[in-house]
Structure formats: C-alpha cells, structure tokens
Amino acid sequence: MPELSELPFRVISAEEVLAQVAADRAACVDMVRRGYLAHDDLESVVPHSGFLRFPHRESDRIISLPSYLGGEFDVAGIKWIASFPGNTEQGIPRASAALLLNDCTNGYPFGCLEASIISATRTAASAVLAAETLSGSRETTSIGFIGTGLIADHVRRFFRDLDWEVGGYRLFDLDPTAAEKFAGLLAEDGAEEVEIVDCPEDAFGADMVVLTTVAGRPHLHDPALLEHNPVVLHVSLRDLGPELIRNSFNITDDVAHAVREQTSLHLTEQADGHREFVHGTLGELLNGKIERAEDRATIFSPFGLGALDLAVGKWVHERVTAAAGGTAIPGFFTGAAG
Numbered sequence: 001m002p003e004l005s006e007l008p009f010r011v012i013s014a015e016e017v018l019a020q021v022a023a024d025r026a027a028c029v030d031m032v033r034r035g036y037l038a039h040d041d042l043e044s045v046v047p048h049s050g051f052l053r054f055p056h057r058e059s060d061r062i063i064s065l066p067s068y069l070g071g072e073f074d075v076a077g078i079k080w081i082a083s084f085p086g087n088t089e090q091g092i093p094r095a096s097a098a099l100l101l102n103d104c105t106n107g108y109p110f111g112c113l114e115a116s117i118i119s120a121t122r123t124a125a126s127a128v129l130a131a132e133t134l135s136g137s138r139e140t141t142s143i144g145f146i147g148t149g150l151i152a153d154h155v156r157r158f159f160r161d162l163d164w165e166v167g168g169y170r171l172f173d174l175d176p177t178a179a180e181k182f183a184g185l186l187a188e189d190g191a192e193e194v195e196i197v198d199c200p201e202d203a204f205g206a207d208m209v210v211l212t213t214v215a216g217r218p219h220l221h222d223p224a225l226l227e228h229n230p231v232v233l234h235v236s237l238r239d240l241g242p243e244l245i246r247n248s249f250n251i252t253d254d255v256a257h258a259v260r261e262q263t264s265l266h267l268t269e270q271a272d273g274h275r276e277f278v279h280g281t282l283g284e285l286l287n288g289k290i291e292r293a294e295d296r297a298t299i300f301s302p303f304g305l306g307a308l309d310l311a312v313g314k315w316v317h318e319r320v321t322a323a324a325g326g327t328a329i330p331g332f333f334t335g336a337a338g
Contacts, residue, residue: 007333012114014117018117020319021316034311062081065080075310075314077102077109077313080098081115095119097115100112101313115313118316119309124158141167141207142167144210147213166191169186172202211234211239217262231298237301242272246268249292249298249299258303
C-alpha cells in the first residue's frame with residue numbers, strides 16, 4: 001500500500017480537456033458507445049441525479065451525478081454541475097462543472113477535471129452516436145437545430161469531425177443573433193444551404209431535428225410536425241408535448257432516469273398512466289436487442305448518465321497524464337488520517 005503522500009492527484013483545466021476532445025472527437029464517440037454498452041451489460045451503478053435548488057430562484061440549480069462504470073473502465077466518480085441561466089447576461093456561460101474521479105481499489109480520488117466541456121462532449125457525442133445508430137449512416141438530407149447555443153455548437157462539431165454528409169440546415173433560436181452566428185459557423189464548415197427560420201416548427205421540415213434549448217416545459221404540441229417520420233434528438237428533454245411523444249418510437253439512455261423530473265417523457269407518463277410509449281435504450285439498440293421502428297418518428301431523449309462522463313473523463317485524464325499535463329499536487333492527502 002503506497003504512503004498517502006505518494007497517492008496521485010491531478011487537476012486538469014478546461015483548456016487541456018478541450019484540447020484532447022478537439023484532437024479526437026471520434027474517440028470520444030467511441031468512449032460513449034463503450035460506456036453505453038457497459039451500462040446495458042449491467043456493469044455500472046448510476047444512482048438518480050440529485051437536484052439542489054434554491055428558494056425563490058426557480059431557474060438556478062446544481063446537479064450531482066454520482067456513478068460507477070465497470071468493465072474496461074473500473075472507475076467511480078461524481079460530476080457536480082451548476083446551471084445558472086442568468087450567467088449569460090453577465091457574459092459567462094450558463095453551466096459550470098467539476099468531475100472527480102475515484103480509484104476503485106482504495107476509494108481515493110485521483111483526478112479533478114473541469115467538466116462543463118466533458119458534460120457537453122458526452123452530450124454531443126451521445127446525440128451524434130444516436131443519430132448514426134438510428135439512421136444507419138452518416139448522412140442526411142437536412143438537419144434542423146432548435147436552439148443554437150453552446151450544446152448545439154458541440155453537436156455541430158461532432159457532425160463535422162465525424163464527416164457527416166448533410167444537405168442543408170434549418171436554424172431557429174429565440175435570439176436571432178445566436179442563430180446568425182451559428183449559421184456563420186456552419187458556413188465556415190462548408191455548409192452551402194443554411195436557412196434561419198422564423199419559428200421552431202419550421203425547423204421540423206428537416207429529416208433530423210436537434211433540440212438543445214433551455215425550455216422548462218413543452219412548447220411544441222402539433223403531431224403533424226412528425227408526419228414525415230424524422231429522427232429527433234431531444235437533447236433538452238422538455239420541449240415536446242405528450243401529443244408528439246406518445247405516438248413516436250421513443251429511445252432514451254436509461255428509462256428509470258429519463259421518466260422523471262418533469263421531462264417530456266415524464267409528463268407523458270403522468271398523462272397516460274404508463275410508460276409503454278418508451279421502447280428501449282440506445283444501449284439496447286447498440287447491442288442488437290431492439291430495432292428502430294421505421295413507420296413513425298423516432299425521438300431520442302437522453303437524460304445524461306453520469307457513467308458516460310466517467311468514460312470520457314477517464315479517457316481525457318489518461319491522455320493528459322501520459323503527456324505529463326495537468327497540475328499534479330504532491331502530498332494532497334498527507335495528514336488526511338490525523
């Protein structure tokens with residue numbers, strides 16, 4: 001058993017995390033894929049997320065996501081992520097987060113990583129993995145983005161770096177300036193057909209729709225939006241009314257996690273008295289246990305498993321450590337016992 005002074009502890013900054021992610025987004029998607037497979041094989045422990053809310057401040061919250069990811073990963077940890085929407089008015093991002101990684105042989109934490117990027121990475125990688133799994137390819141005639149903020153930008157980068165062939169884009173954001181900025185980024189990526197639309201419903205003309213809003217309750221209710229059977233990546237979880245959910249092919253990452261906290265799936269369960277409208281998980285699709293129904297729209301509603309943050313976070317930690325990066329803190333635990 002090593003001395004306490006010999007136990008490693010390394011702090012990894014946002015800049016270092018982003019450098020690893022940007023250098024190999026395909027590897028990030030693979031980490032998420034392998035994390036989903038381990039979760040579906042019951043090699044994970046993922047308690048329900050804890051929501052810390054504040055009196056008289058309904059929009060602000062901090063969420064804890066403890067988890068263990070076994071199999072090839074064998075790592076435990078917790079992500080502590082805050083969402084303060086008012087931050088954007090002060091010129092700083094809405095979300096901030098840290099990820100703590102624990103050694104499963106002795107329980108000691110060995111790394112602390114800036115995790116807003118890890119969280120956005122696993123969210124975007126999960127969405128793009130679902131897009132490929134559900135469509136069976138890396139091409140689509142069009143993508144509609146509803147919400148063109150930070151998470152949408154991460155999704156855009158994953159589509160780009162995984163060499164998706166996209167015919168065109170439809171964009172909607174409550175902030176026209178944000179939509180225009182996003183259109184400019186797509187143009188820099190080489191997109192030739194980019195249209196900014198006047199309402200979110202217009203973005204549903206695309207074959208694939210990505211929802212990355214901060215909506216707290218459903219604002220889309222017309223079943224006709226799904227008549228052309230699109231693939232909908234419902235990343236923000238609370239945009240769609242039960243009218244759209246109940247007749248679609250619904251996939252999530254973990255049913256018990258996703259059908260709670262007033263998500264669109266949860267509201268549909270409350271309205272219908274059951275959750276039979278949820279057809280399975282992405283892990284089950286990847287393992288070949290279920291197949292996509294082709295005769296209706298498909299909606300992927302990922303609640304966001306803490307185990308996936310561990311998969312990406314451990315991969316980043318290993319790469320940064322191998323390059324002697326991060327900030328090692330010798331003797332961090334010295335004196336902890338007395």
